[in-house]
Amino acid sequence: MTLLPSAIADLSDDEVVALYRDGVGPSGDGVGREARPGSGTSAAGWIRVNFVSTADGAASADGVSGSLGGDDDLRVFDLLRRFADVVLVAAGTVRDEGYGPMRLHDADVAWRRAHGMPDHPVFAIVTGSLSLDPASTVFTDAPVRPIVLTSASAPADRREALSGVADVVSCGDDSVDVALVRDALVSRGLTAIHCEGGPSFLGALVAADQVDELCLTIDPSLEGGAAPRIATGSSPELRKMRLAHVLLGAGDVLLARWVRR
Numbered sequence: 087m088t089l090l091p092s093a094i095a096d097l098s099d100d101e102v103v104a105l106y107r108d109g110v111g112p113s114g115d116g117v118g119r120e121a122r123p124g125s126g127t128s129a130a131g132w133i134r135v136n137f138v139s140t141a142d143g144a145a146s147a148d149g150v151s152g153s154l155g156g157d158d159d160l161r162v163f164d165l166l167r168r169f170a171d172v173v174l175v176a177a178g179t180v181r182d183e184g185y186g187p188m189r190l191h192d193a194d195v196a197w198r199r200a201h202g203m204p205d206h207p208v209f210a211i212v213t214g215s216l217s218l219d220p221a222s223t224v225f226t227d228a229p230v231r232p233i234v235l236t237s238a239s240a241p242a243d244r245r246e247a248l249s250g251v252a253d254v255v256s257c258g259d260d261s262v263d264v265a266l267v268r269d270a271l272v273s274r275g276l277t278a279i280h281c282e283g284g285p286s287f288l289g290a291l292v293a294a295d296q297v298d299e300l301c302l303t304i305d306p307s308l309e310g311g312a313a314p315r316i317a318t319g320s321s322p323e324l325r326k327m328r329l330a331h332v333l334l335g336a337g338d339v340l341l342a343r344w345v346r347r
Contacts, residue, residue: 091334094158094341099193102165105331106301106343131272133174134299135281135288136166137316144309145285145316154305158335163282166301168194170207170280172233172271177213179284180224187227206230208276212287214262216244216254225251233274235267264290289319299345300327306338 094102138155139145147153167173173188188209190198195205210233211218218224218234225232225248234248238256248254257266264287271279281291291297302316327344335341 091332091340094161094333094335097333099161099165102162102333103168103197105333106162106166107169108330131268131277131279132298133268133279133281133291133296134166134170134301135291135297136163136301137283137288138303138305139316140305140307140309140313142308142310143315144311144313146313147307147309154307155303156305156335156337156339158333158339158341159303159305162301162303162341164191164194166280167207168197169201169203169278171203171278172208172210172276172280174210174212174267174271174279174281176284176287177211177215177218178286179282180211180218182284186223187225187229188232189227189229204230207280208233208274210235210267210271210276211252212236212262212267214240216240216248218244218248220247220251233271235262235270237262262290264294264296268296285314285316285318288317289321292317292325293319293321295325297325297346299343301341301343303335304340304342306340 097105137145138159140147140154167190175185179185188206190206198205206229208230209224209228211224212235214237216234216236232252234252234254235257236245236254237258237260239260240256245254255270257263257270268279271277281288288297326347328347330343330345332343333341
């Protein structure tokens with residue numbers, strides 16, 4: 087590891103992708119194709135989470151994260167989706183950040199075709215209440231049928247309405263069990279799991295020791311207010327990670343990648 091980060095501007099998209107794929111899967115040839123430590127299975131998937139924060143730990147500014155990180159963060163954001171089997175997001179983040187259908191750019195589609203992957207990743211949304219609008223473009227304009235991950239106790243009428251536009255899957259009885267979320271995705275062959283939020287969901291993943299990798303962009307700003315940190319909740323113990331790389335973006339933005347020890 088160098089103490090002076092490489093500038094991401096000096097790297098091609100292929101080089102950036104190679105950095106983020108390195109060391110995961112057999113011989114580093116792709117995310118999510120190797121078993122998690124202690125999993126006892128041959129393909130337990132790999133959960134990568136991608137967040138941005140200010141230097142003082144705020145996960146948002148004016149209520150959303152989109153104003154943080156700049157163009158280099160957006161570049162990595164898009165490139166991480168490029169090789170994901172599924173993009174996993176909690177429903178609150180889908181609403182707050184104004185998500186649309188999970189449709190990639192033409193260059194990303196071409197890359198995926200060249201690597202034998204479907205044109206677009208699956209969009210998987212986690213919600214205990216099923217408070218989602220079936221008429222949203224997230225569903226109606228989706229290039230791939232989305233998955234909604236919920237609990238068995240979720241309202242039956244909402245389940246029926248969403249079942250017309252998505253696969254609705256129970257992952258727990260009274261609440262969503264994040265370990266069962268992983269199992270549900272892996273059982274569908276979606277082993278490269280890319281999570282984009284939000285803080286409560288990340289907190290649940292950390293508490294259940296389900297985070298294999300954290301990609302964190304640090305914006306050189308101080309928010310100093312009441313914004314949440316990237317993970318909320320409590321964990322029974324520290325989850326140790328190993329620094330894989332740090333890249334320097336424009337305006338002193340730092341783009342870091344940690345993987346589980």
